[in-house]
Amino acid sequence: MTRTVAFTKGHGTGNDFVILPDPDGELVLSDDQVAALTDRRFGIGADGTLRVVRSANLPEGAATPDAEWFMDYRNADGSAAEMCGNGTRVFAKYLVESGLASIDDAPLRIGTRAGTKVLTRSALGFEVDLGLFAVDESDVLVRARGLDVPRPGLGIDVGNPHVVVALGAAAELDALDLALQPVLSPLPPHGANVEFVVPADPLVTGGVGAIRMRVFERGVGETLSCGTGVAASALAVRHWAGAAAPDEWIVDVPGGILGVRIVEERDGSHVLLSGPATLVYSGEVALA
Template sequence: MVAFTKGHGTGNDFIIIADPDGSLDLTPEQVAVLCDRNFGVGADGVLRVVRSSAIPEGAAALAEEPSAEWFMDYRNADGSVAEMCGNGIRVFAHYLVRSGLAELAAGSTLPIGTRAGVRDVMRSETGYQVDLGRWRLAGGEPLARAHGLPVARPGLGIDVGNPHVVVALASEQELSGLDLTMIPVLEPVPAGGANVEFVVPGEPLVRDGIGHVRMRVHERGVGETLSCGTGVAATALAVRYWAGQHAPDNWRVEVPGGTLGVRMFPAEDGEHVALSGPAQLVFTGEIELA
């Protein structure tokens, strides 16, 4: 039997499994069964809590930041490995704090290893804030086709540790009319796939110096989710890029599962993007792995 905790960040839900010494070798098939909403626990992904020293990928994290004791081994619902998860890392940090595996006092940071590098988490007014690191434009402007969208639209490739394509829509009606149970088609197809975000601006776009947008997302290896933290960051970055040099650096992004904050700020290695929002633990249990 394997003990687990269920948690979520704005409806993006995860199965958290503590495996400090790295003794549990989860197969993609086991992850897929765990995440199945009819035959398993049900989730958008699995967060394995493992010490950086106990997993091969953790060596790079410890080389980057020796105090990054914990590594977030994140798997998508289909069992595939993912580089990073913005909602997941807040839930991961909340689990570490609540379970006594780490401390996070106000004003301090908690470094967490991921396949996209070490990410620093701190407390915020809404829960937790994570520095997602330096972002970059990536992949040009692929065309995106989605069920319910009559004409293909150009997207903008954004990399925030994992790949995204952000697509602007004309209206709330277009956004609500999308059927994201079907995978959007990108042309050209990104080599490693991508999360695809569809966004409409708020009216007005900027209020009191803060940008406002709404979005829905199809996550690679998962499907449509109620929220995607890195997708929220990519969406804010794309809309700011489209809006021009006078656009704000602070954004509120509304997703089906709630609202998340995004902030862009300068750092030594270039501009970083931070994501803030809630994290909740819902229940614990045990399950037998096949």
């Protein structure tokens, strides 16, 4: 038996999603159904799905009372993820363009598994406050095809886990073969996205830092962009650079350019991510 559902395809710097409107919380998708929707040859094709559901219609304990809308993000393999930085901007774009929410009179609050995220408009499109972050300096070695030897990685948590690896030259970054998943030793309990970064030369211009990045996302593979990975990469390079490092960064990913800011709030340092969001097309699809 099949069921037809509406969808919209959207992306943020090439990190693309199948958006599924489900305000009443009636759409239950198996991992296989998510994988079929995101399959690039036999489905719509995407890095993941964003189910648009009213927080009040989520199961008890899952709701975010301070946000009307909840972003149910699933990776391309069907696994649930805590957060997606690019996804929040695409989600906000969908809510605003569909008339389901406004962002011009007040910041837009979106519920995620990593808590409520607050979005505003920015020069690049939308900016999301990813909240507090944590640096984990535990020793992690990263093996990847194209690297001559394993490299040390720095753990960064921005609501979901990342391991960031610094490379010495752009040629090393370009030579990476991320068709094969990097191997982490030890492997974090819930896995991690892995980012490889190269600093610009000079690293800082006009008080703004600049880096290039490629990423392997757990449950997906290499993507053109990863919003939380961009934030984690900027935070890692800032950490390595020391006290004089800037609080504003530009990150160049295969899908485009994103901005990162670190600001002080009452509860500590927050990291904010800015970038574009695009809705490509809408349609209907049959779910087996």
